[in-house]
Amino acid sequence: MSASTIIFYILAALTLTFGALTVFSRKIFRAAVFLLLSLICIAGIYILMEMDFVAALQIVIYVGGIVVLIIFSIFLTQKAGERLPSRLPKRLLWAILLPVAGLAFSSWVIFNHPFAQTGTAPIEPTVHNIGLQLLNYDQYGYVLPFEAVSILLLASLVGSIIIAMKKKQQ
């Protein structure tokens, strides 16, 4: 059992703990902070898998962008220190039953499926290789989804400004 294995299990336990606290916490600001910690632990798991670029993106976009946006919207819409209302019992029954059944089924599938490793020479997931394949227009190139996602980002930028804009009083 090497050090990276132990670090992986610690990070996995922390990710699950903070994820559970995000879901179960009754105070919404604490839930957002626990979500932030969970995302940081997931970035640590990416670093252990030697996916440095994905880990950097996770930190920059999720932790630096999305969670900050969520915290801003909490400040704009919630009263400070207010607890969320408790759940309805009937809905809570289904909300517990469905994920437990789904988790049991998917773990059964995971433990019974033989995962066979294919492939020969591994590619290093460096920024160099990722960039070369991302902007490649040959076969297995990803330049078309890249452009499509850039149009999507522009559309969501304009759309969110239009939606959140204040209408002029007439």
Next chain:
Amino acid sequence: MEQVPLTHVLILSSTLFFLGIYGFFSRRNLITMLMSIELILNSININFVAFNKYLYPHQLEGVFFTLFIITVAAAEVSLSIAIIINLFRRFNTIDIEDTNTLKF
């Protein structure tokens, strides 16, 4: 990292996924539902990266899917925050039980 079997990574991601599902079903607040969606998307990202690392190390497809999922998640969050702020301005609440004007 090679000693960790793939099944343990998959168990981690599926547990995180169903935690997100539970939060999505049990909460009535739009922002907490949004946070549950973020948990779900992150568990899917872990899945893609783990499959790329363990099963198909000669390709980079899992990395690209992760990058595109992160981008789409950013777009989705910015739009939904705009919708939530507009909703709060109009109804003075973001509880989905109270915003039922369009409900038949």
